[in-house]
Amino acid sequence: MLDDILDYLEHIRERPVWQPIPQDVRALFHQSLPKEPTDLAAVHETFMQDILPFAVGNAHPGFMGWVHGGGTPVGMLAEMLAAGLNANLGGRDQIPIEVERQVLQWVRELFGFPETASGLFVTGTSMANLISVLVARTAALGAGVRHQGIAGSGKRLTAYTSAGAHGCIAQAMDLSGLGIDALRVIPMDARHRMDAAALERAIAADRSVGLTPFFVAGTVGTVDVGAIDDLAVLADIAHGEGLWFHVDGACGALAVLAPDIAPRLEGIERADSIAFDFHKWGQVPYDAGFILVRDGTLHHATFASPAAYLRRETRGMAAGSPWPCDFGPDLSRGFRALKTWFTIKVYGAEKLGRVISGTCELARYMGRRIEETPLLELLAPVSLNIVCFRYRSEEADRVNADIVTALQESGIAAPSTTTIDGRLAIRAAIVNHRTDTSDIDALLRATVAFGEVHAKTAQPRKAP
Numbered sequence: 001m002l003d004d005i006l007d008y009l010e011h012i013r014e015r016p017v018w019q020p021i022p023q024d025v026r027a028l029f030h031q032s033l034p035k036e037p038t039d040l041a042a043v044h045e046t047f048m049q050d051i052l053p054f055a056v057g058n059a060h061p062g063f064m065g066w067v068h069g070g071g072t073p074v075g076m077l078a079e080m081l082a083a084g085l086n087a088n089l090g091g092r093d094q095i096p097i098e099v100e101r102q103v104l105q106w107v108r109e110l111f112g113f114p115e116t117a118s119g120l121f122v123t124g125t126s127m128a129n130l131i132s133v134l135v136a137r138t139a140a141l142g143a144g145v146r147h148q149g150i151a152g153s154g155k156r157l158t159a160y161t162s163a164g165a166h167g168c169i170a171q172a173m174d175l176s177g178l179g180i181d182a183l184r185v186i187p188m189d190a191r192h193r194m195d196a197a198a199l200e201r202a203i204a205a206d207r208s209v210g211l212t213p214f215f216v217a218g219t220v221g222t223v224d225v226g227a228i229d230d231l232a233v234l235a236d237i238a239h240g241e242g243l244w245f246h247v248d249g250a251c252g253a254l255a256v257l258a259p260d261i262a263p264r265l266e267g268i269e270r271a272d273s274i275a276f277d278f279h280k281w282g283q284v285p286y287d288a289g290f291i292l293v294r295d296g297t298l299h300h301a302t303f304a305s306p307a308a309y310l311r312r313e314t315r316g317m318a319a320g321s322p323w324p325c326d327f328g329p330d331l332s333r334g335f336r337a338l339k340t341w342f343t344i345k346v347y348g349a350e351k352l353g354r355v356i357s358g359t360c361e362l363a364r365y366m367g368r369r370i371e372e373t374p375l376l377e378l379l380a381p382v383s384l385n386i387v388c389f390r391y392r393s394e395e396a397d398r399v400n401a402d403i404v405t406a407l408q409e410s411g412i413a414a415p416s417t418t419t420i421d422g423r424l425a426i427r428a429a430i431v432n433h434r435t436d437t438s439d440i441d442a443l444l445r446a447t448v449a450f451g452e453v454h455a456k457t458a459q460p461r462k463a464p
């Protein structure tokens with residue numbers, strides 16, 4: 001099994017990025033519960049034949065869809081060790097939790113947070129953003145909110161983020177019971193950053209009608225174009241108004257590792273909380289999200305609860321309090337910290353930073369190649385590692401959607417789509433450390449080739 005998966009990673013470039021799943025393969029996974037055992041070798045053979053070839057392909061250098069990390073063999077092997085140990089990191093006195101605390105200490109160091117800041121591995125930034133909303137809610141209403149509920153306070157909390165923010169910020173408002181309508185979506189400026197003046201106006205308008213503004217979420221690396229909000233300005237506004245300042249840095253926050261990009265994140269060190277993923281730019285295998293909270297006491301007060309079976313002691317296995325389960329909703333938790341610790345130890349922070357810089361350099365290369373190609377046009381400035389462009393055509397939206405499907409089905413490259421100023425864009429997010437200029441060239445060559453084919457195919461007209 002180890003040989004096969006290492007071969008897969010070593011020769012991944014020779015494979016299609018993704019391929020459509022044949023019906024008979026899909027049908028293999030609709031069987032009833034196996035009662036009898038099956039030989040391990042046979043199950044592994046099924047994995048090789050019917051699972052491995054039909055994954056989404058984000059380990060492949062040609063994968064540029066959405067924002068997915070590439071993973072590494074080091075992370076993979078560490079995950080194997082973690083699974084063998086089968087550690088449960090909810091609590092108790094064990095070195096695996098010290099490994100998680102070690103990573104927390106590195107994270108504090110990276111973002112200039114104090115020793116009293118708390119943090120936790122979670123599935124991903126979606127969960128991390130939810131935790132930040134819940135802690136900010138405790139800050140605004142007091143820990144009594146956990147008993148009385150938000151309605152009990154009589155206050156109506158409102159939050160603020162930009163139109164470029166990820167949908168999971170709205171989801172966090174929904175799940176926390178504050179409601180999606182209590183999230184104010186602030187327009188963006190020409191550089192796709194939150195419009196600071198509009199933010200101030202929205203806060204003032206809400207206050208004037210008796211609402212309670214409590215939370216501002218800035219973004220480092222917006223999903224559409226990779227824009228970075230002006231965090232220093234947002235920190236000034238949020239703290240000037242007494243609001244919680246959160247940063248969604250799912251992909252982008254780890255750019256603090258890259259000396260050429262880090263200055264653009266200025267202000268992140270003033271955040272009250274930061275959500276980010278090691279599984280994107282950090283190249284740690286899925287999943288490895290992280291939440292960092294400046295006020296560890298408040299974070300603890302948001303989640304800790306007394307339970308007789310979780311009683312703490314000063315000696316024995318029940319020592320070592322507080323435990324990770326006191327800082328989030330999960331009691332049973334896997335050893336996500338190990339693959340992250342291995343990745344940072346083996347590659348070192350500088351090398352991880354160089355990978356991040358390298359993907360941005362590739363994005364700029366891609367931007368230049370697009371500008372040199374008359375059949376293509378850029379739809380947004382290349383700010384970070386995301387390139388939005390399209391094939392020029394009179395029916396551009398339809399043609400470019402067809403091109404992206406054709407690219408994905410060809411196995412040559414896998415970009416995704418987004419909408420920029422109402423226009424459908426081909427979106428390439430370069431996150432994978434394996435991607436190089438040859439992958440960019442192949443994507444652009446195939447885009448032009450498919451564009452020529454699809455621009456000629458007349459759209460079948462709908463009957464009136």
Ligand SMILES: *Cc1c(COP(=O)(O)O)cnc(C)c1O
Binds near residue numbers: 219221
């Ligand atoms: C990916 C992403 C998220 C969601 O993170 P998950 O790890 O997928 O939960 C949130 N915000 C931004 C800006 C993202 O890029």
